[in-house]
Amino acid sequence: MYEKIWRSHEIADLGDGFSLLHVDRHMLHDGSGPVLARLRDSGRGVSQPDLCFATLDHVVSTAPGRPVTSDSRGRTIASLRDGVAKAGIRFFDIGHAGQGIVHVIGPELGISLPGSVVVCADSHTCTHGGVGAMGFGIGSTEAEHVLATQTIVQAKLRTMRITFVGEPGEGITAKDLILAAVGQLGAAGGSGYAVEYAGNAIEALDVEARLTLCNLSIELGAKVGMVTPDEKTFGYLSGRQFAPKGELWSKALAAWRDLPSDPGARFDAEVTVDIAQLKPKITWGTSPAQVMDIDGIVPEATSAAHRNAAQYMDVIPGRALVGLNVDWVFIGSCTNSRISDLRIAAAIVKGRKVADHVSAWIVPGSENVKQQAESEGLDRIFKESGFEWREPGCSLCLAANGEAVPSGARAVSTSNRNFVGRQGPGARTHLASPAIAAASAIRGVISDFRDMKD
Numbered sequence: 131m132y133e134k135i136w137r138s139h140e141i142a143d144l145g146d147g148f149s150l151l152h153v154d155r156h157m158l159h160d161g162s163g164p165v166l167a168r169l170r171d172s173g174r175g176v177s178q179p180d181l182c183f184a185t186l187d188h189v190v191s192t193a194p195g196r197p198v199t200s201d202s203r204g205r206t207i208a209s210l211r212d213g214v215a216k217a218g219i220r221f222f223d224i225g226h227a228g229q230g231i232v233h234v235i236g237p238e239l240g241i242s243l244p245g246s247v248v249v250c251a252d253s254h255t256c257t258h259g260g261v262g263a264m265g266f267g268i269g270s271t272e273a274e275h276v277l278a279t280q281t282i283v284q285a286k287l288r289t290m291r292i293t294f295v296g297e298p299g300e301g302i303t304a305k306d307l308i309l310a311a312v313g314q315l316g317a318a319g320g321s322g323y324a325v326e327y328a329g330n331a332i333e334a335l336d337v338e339a340r341l342t343l344c345n346l347s348i349e350l351g352a353k354v355g356m357v358t359p360d361e362k363t364f365g366y367l368s369g370r371q372f373a374p375k376g377e378l379w380s381k382a383l384a385a386w387r388d389l390p391s392d393p394g395a396r397f398d399a400e401v402t403v404d405i406a407q408l409k410p411k412i413t414w415g416t417s418p419a420q421v422m423d424i425d426g427i428v429p430e431a432t433s434a435a436h437r438n439a440a441q442y443m444d445v446i447p448g449r450a451l452v453g454l455n456v457d458w459v460f461i462g463s464c465t466n467s468r469i470s471d472l473r474i475a476a477a478i479v480k481g482r483k484v485a486d487h488v489s490a491w492i493v494p495g496s497e498n499v500k501q502q503a504e505s506e507g508l509d510r511i512f513k514e515s516g517f518e519w520r521e522p523g524c525s526l527c528l529a530a531n532g533e534a535v536p537s538g539a540r541a542v543s544t545s546n547r548n549f550v551g552r553q554g555p556g557a558r559t560h561l562a563s564p565a566i567a568a569a570s571a572i573r574g575v576i577s578d579f580r581d582m583k584d
């Protein structure tokens with residue numbers, strides 16, 4: 131599939147493994163203002179503004195009323211607004227339909243399509259592979275090149291297929307599958323590869339779960355992660371705002387049906403992940419690869435890095451995580467902030483109260499997710515139980531917006547990175563699924579959720 135998409139976008143073979151590729155969709159976020167300004171200052175224009183889509187997500191406040199939380203953030207926001215207005219780029223501003231985390235709105239609005247090349251100056255652009263797009267993160271110089279030419283120079287990646295074997299057990303979600311893969315392969319195990327996820331368990335996932343799965347490809351080191359588009363994908367995209375319509379839709383469908391890897395296709399690497407005995411996962415350390423079963427024990431230290439991670443996280447090798455006091459719970463981010471994630475969390479939270487000492491936030495991934503959740507009454511369920519119901523954005527995922535987990539506090543977070551200081555200086559992050567996060571908010575300690583469903 132990667133080869134097919136590559137070939138259909140290759141404009142020129144530049145030698146030494148590099149090619150010039152056509153870019154179908156360029157997503158911009160609030161880091162993109164300076165790139166637009168540089169392009170302007172160099173006297174060049176945006177070649178195809180219709181193929182660019184901009185939103186605000188990283189630095190905007192998710193508090194009601196959207197306060198501007200610092201002068202520099204205010205300037206960042208103003209710079210994007212100014213840049214997209216001058217370039218004539220479609221822009222989803224805060225408070226407007228369509229706004230949200232860049233990797234949530236791409237698929238949701240039908241901007242990212244099967245077989246398309248989607249780029250964004252953001253490492254989690256691999257997320258768009260959940261609908262069968264070849265999405266990858268680029269640097270800001272590359273983004274400038276894309277704006278000027280709607281093309282990009284890339285080196286072809288090697289291909290890896292990760293096949294999940296076995297039937298997933300009770301309560302296993304896409305987050306658990308991908309954390310298991312990251313744990314097995316390591317944080318650099320997919321480095322240099324475009325990954326295709328395969329197996330019955332992947333086919334059984336709904337489209338939003340496939341987006342969650344592909345989202346953590348970069349935590350494997352893989353720039354690209356994809357799931358074969360199928361009837362579920364087409365059903366999901368049909369009728370979305372920017373998806374093709376009418377005759378174009380029929381033509382697109384015919385092309386998309388040719389995308390799956392041919393039977394017998396050879397991959398540079400084949401990996402299997404056995405999920406027959408898989409348990410819901412949670413990270414104990416400061417890398418997404420430092421992951422364990424929710425009912426397991428923190429592994430014994432094998433290296434200085436391991437000891438440092440355990441020390442930073444204030445966890446003890448050989449002991450359980452379940453039962454450890456939790457101060458913060460964050461349900462959000464481009465990993466797990468879609469409507470299906472909020473429904474899972476709401477089912478656990480309903481009729482229960484968040485523990486008194488826990489600050490618990492729900493940050494919907496987009497305006498559309500927020501509105502859908504409100505139309506289903508999920509916001510009331512969350513608010514009545516003591517969660518904060520926030521505006522869409524990256525929020526506590528990276529703490530670049532005036533929102534942070536305090537130093538020394540322990541958070542259960544549905545995001546994708548648990549690096550030192552990621553959610554705020556000194557903050558301790560355990561990555562897990564929305565179900566584990568919701569259960570932990572209610573009990574006030576790290577919790578399994580499998581005994582909590584109604």
Ligand SMILES: CC(C)[C@H](C(=O)O)[C@@H](O)C(=O)O
Nearest residue numbers: 161188251252253254267528
């Ligand atoms: C700020 C942005 C460039 C960054 C990324 O590239 O991924 C962020 O989204 C992240 O998740 O760390």
Ligand code: SF4
Nearest residue numbers: 254463464524527528
């Ligand atoms: S939600 Fe987090 S991971 Fe996703 S784009 Fe925003 S900061 Fe990056």
